[in-house]
Structures are given as C-alpha cells and as structure tokens.
Amino acid sequence: MALEGESGHYRLALTGDWSLTAMPSVETSLSRLPENLRGTLVCDWQGAKTPGIAPAWALLKRLAEIDPGSLRIRHEGNPPPFLDLLLKLDAQRHAAHETLDAPPTLQDEVGKLGRWAVSQAAHARSVIDFFGRIVSVIGQALRRPRAWRISSLTRHVYETGITAIPIVSLIAFLISVIVAYLGAQQLNRFGADIFVVDLVTISVLREMGVLLTAIIVAGRSGSAFAAEIGVMQLNEETDALRAMGINPVEVLVVPRVLALVIALPLLTVIADAMGLAGGGLLSLVNLHIPLPQFITRMRESLAPTTFWSGLIKAPVFAIIIAMVGTYRGMQVRDSARELGRLTTVAVVQSIFFVILADAVFAVLFVQIDF
C-alpha cells in the first residue's frame, strides 16, 4: 500500500493480497497511514488482489479514524462490488454509535449487592416452594391411585436401583475388604484379630453401606435426574406439560423421588450384605478365621439396632438426592452450559447434603443411644 500526493490531493494505491488471510498485514500497514489528512483521497483498488470484506471494512474504519470530517474519499480502479454495502453499513454505524457504556459507579455496585441478596432470598423461597409442592402432590396422590404413575415409578426403580446393583455391590465389597485389611494390620499388634469382625460389621452396617450407596446413587442418578429434566426444560417439554394441564412436578419429580425412596434402601441392604461378605472373605483368607466363627462373632457384636440405624438413613438420603437432582433440573434455562453447570451442582450438592445429614444422624443416634 502506498500513499502519494500532498497538499489536499492524495492517492492511496492498494497493493498485494487483500483477502481475509492477509488481514494482520493489512491492519499493520493501515495503522501506518498518517493522521489528519485533509482534502481529497482517492483509493485505487487496481492493485489489490482478491479483496475480502474484512480488510475492506478495516480500511473504511481506518479512514474514518483519520478523517475528522473534512476528507473526501473516492474509490477507483474497479473496487470490489460489496464496497457499496460496506459504505452504507459504515454510515449506519456512525448513526448508531452514540450510546457508550458508562464506567460502573458506587451506586451500581451497591445495587448489584442488593440484587444478589434479593435473588438469594428468592432462591431460598423457591427451594421451600419446590419441597412444599412435592409434599402436596404426594399428599394428593395418596388419595388418588391413578396419580401414582406406576409405570413411570417402576421404570425409575429399575434405572436407579436394579441397574446400580453391580457397581454398588463391587464397591461395597472392595471397600469392606480394604477396611478389614487395614484394621487387621492394626489390631494384629494387640493380638486382637478377632475384633476385625466387629470393626467390619459395625462400620458397614451403621455407616459405610448406606453412605457409599448414597454417594454412588447421587453420582449416577442425581446427575441423570438433573440432565433428563434439564433437557426437557430446554425443549420446552415441561412448558408443554403445563399447557396440557399436567403438573410437571407430579409426572417428573414425584415418580423419581418415590422410586429412589424405594430403590436406595434396597441397594443399601445389598451393599450391607456385600460388605459383610467382603469382611468375611478377608478374615478367612488373611486372618484364618473360619466362616462359622465369623458369623458367631458377628452376631455377638451386633446390637439390635445396628442394622436399622444404617438402613433408616437410606430413605432420607434418597429424598435428598432425588430432590436436589430434580430441582436443579427444573432450574435449567436457555443454554447447554446451564445444563452442564446445574447437573454438576446437583451431584456436588446432593453428596454434600447427604454427608451433612449423615453427621446429624450420627449425633442424634449417640444422643438417643440408638
């Protein structure tokens, strides 16, 4: 590119590659043009090879920058056909360019804080509202067997319960083997090998069986609930249900909550059994405690409440997982990123609340000596 002429008559000869690929070099040479040109400027497109839209636009913008309003520009030498369009757009742009973003003031910041607080309050309200709606729908459903949605319920019991059996069994078995193995290392020093049985029995039945199951189910099903309902939100399927007079909470949320309330205790029983089996196997192989002796010792270590104190937590965890998952799913709006974010939130929060609830149970059980 070469600028010729002086004192009010300039000629800008455009040369070389003017395609989109050459954009960076075009921009650098444009930035070298002198400021404050006056008079007339002729752009000669004769030498420009394969002129693209972006470089032509960059040229127009740069000329507008240089020109404080007193430069008359003409385009010559077979300018590209789209130049007319760009000139028109450029004029439009100048007309529209009045509103600029003001820097944020203190007032804006305070306003932001206030809006945040209000939105948090609204959020807390909506959680309570959601819980209330589920309870009221279940309450109504008790009187109306048709509202039980048996087919939907069985599908969810199958998906959250039956299909989770292999992974829950495997993990309960392995974790229990690990606990028994490490416990045996310690207890062996006191010659108290036999207490490995107590260790495994109590820890599996009271805590690990139900907690591991809940965490696995939160990862598997909590995320699935959020994603399924979230996609339905994005496709306006939930709106369609509402428009047909069908309550989405009744058809989407309640069956999932009830299904998990059924499935999670059953999975917990399986996890308990597999955990005890793992402990028994390790005792046999590693500590040479024969199985009949293991079972006898296990019975002695069991209080009547040990098994129930674990199992009773399962429905509570189920409600937490299902509600967090479905609630987050119902919150999805507008974009695929929201779907991903809320699915993640669903899993993280349900695990967090499960552990929190577990802590509350632990304190409670100690207090009431359960």
Added chain:
Amino acid sequence: MAANEPKVIRVTGLKNRFGSQVVHDGLDMEVRENEIFGIVGGSGAGKSVLLHSIVGLRTPDGGTIEMYGRDVQGMAASARSTLVQSYGVTFQNGALISSLTVAQNIQLPLREHYSLAEKTLEELAEMKLLMVGLTRETGGKYPSQLSGGMVKRAALARALALEPKLLFLDEPTAGLDPISATAFDELLLYLHAQLGLTVVMITHDLDTLFQTCSRVGVIVDGHMISGTLPALLQDRHPWVQEYFHGARARAAGAQVHG
C-alpha cells in the same frame, strides 16, 4: 443450457437410505454460479439429508458430490477443511451456540481459522451484525434472549463470517411472521447481489420461493426435478402439480406475477 457453464455443485446418482427406507434413489442436482437454488419437497422427502450430504455432515450411501469440480468424498482431510471454510451453512433452528453471545458466535469461526486482534474481531462482528440488519447491542445478547427473526439473522451473520461465496440455508424463513420473512427475503436478495453469493436454500415458504429463487429443485420419489419456476409450473408430475398449483401456491404466485 450449455454444458460447459461453471457448476458450483454437481450431485450425481446420490443414494441415501435409513435401514430399509430409501430417501434418495439416484438423485441428480446441479447448482450454477451466482444463482439462488431452492430445494423443495414433502416432509420426509430428504431435503435436509441432501443438504447434510452436500456439506459433508453425512456420508451418502452412494453417488458422487462435486463442489467446484472436485469430488468431495475422496478428499484429504486438509483439503476438506479448506473446502468447509469456503461455504457458510445455517441450520433450521439457528444452531447458535447457546453459551456464547451473538457476537462471540460470529467470531467463533474467525477465531478458529485466523489469528486476528481482539479489536478487529469486535469490529468484524459488528459489521456482520449490521450487514444482516441487527444492531451492535444485539451482539452482546445470548441466543435465548433473541426473537425468532433475530436468531435467523444472527445465524446468517455467523454463516457469512468467513466471507463465503456459497451459502447453504436450511429453512431460513420457517417460523417467521410474513413481515419478518419478507424482510429476510429482501436481505437475502440484497446480500446475494452485493456479495455475489451462490445460495442453496431449503424452503417450505412459497413466498420465499417465488421472490428469491432463480431455479428450484423438487425432490419427489428420491429423485430431483429441477428447473426455473415457469418450467416447473408446466411439469406433469402430480406432486409437483399439486405443490405449485395448490391454493397457497396460487396466492404466493399471484403476488409476484399478478
């Protein structure tokens, strides 16, 4: 019609099937330089499948597809990538990336294929927005905040980002009110003239068809009958007859020719 006229796209003997359902059974199609070619056909006739086959989103079960005289299917990956950058595509529902703003959507292909300064990208996004009749403010919005007409325009702006000479539009005016649809037609005609575009467009909108298309291809029974609109109006095929002589078509045609 001279045989040596330059052809932008030439599809010969295209076959597509889903299981036992045959969609295209030896379909032929030609698109010439600088024309607006409309593709019509009944629901399930395979309009979108044809478009997907041409732009390389679907591997057809048979036949050849040439673009600019080169066989598309036998192409090396690098040549393929260059080819893909030489045309723009819009999808039925806009297919704007929902987690990016409109401006970021437009900048996306530019960012991917060119190393441009941030300021340049902003200016280019603004230009494309103005080009399709949107404002700079629209650029900062997310796709979910746009109306249907704005989504179509934003999708067009993104398709134009890499300055293609060839544009594929899948039902660009579907779901728009007649006024927005007409405005879109006018925009398309204007850009077609100004930018020297070749446009291949699927449409069910008879107004759009009559207003914009220089030639039309009708997909019937897995084949394509193509020609100028007056020629197609004379065609004997019953579906074509019904399509162009139905009540809606008469109304749309009357506006243009009457």
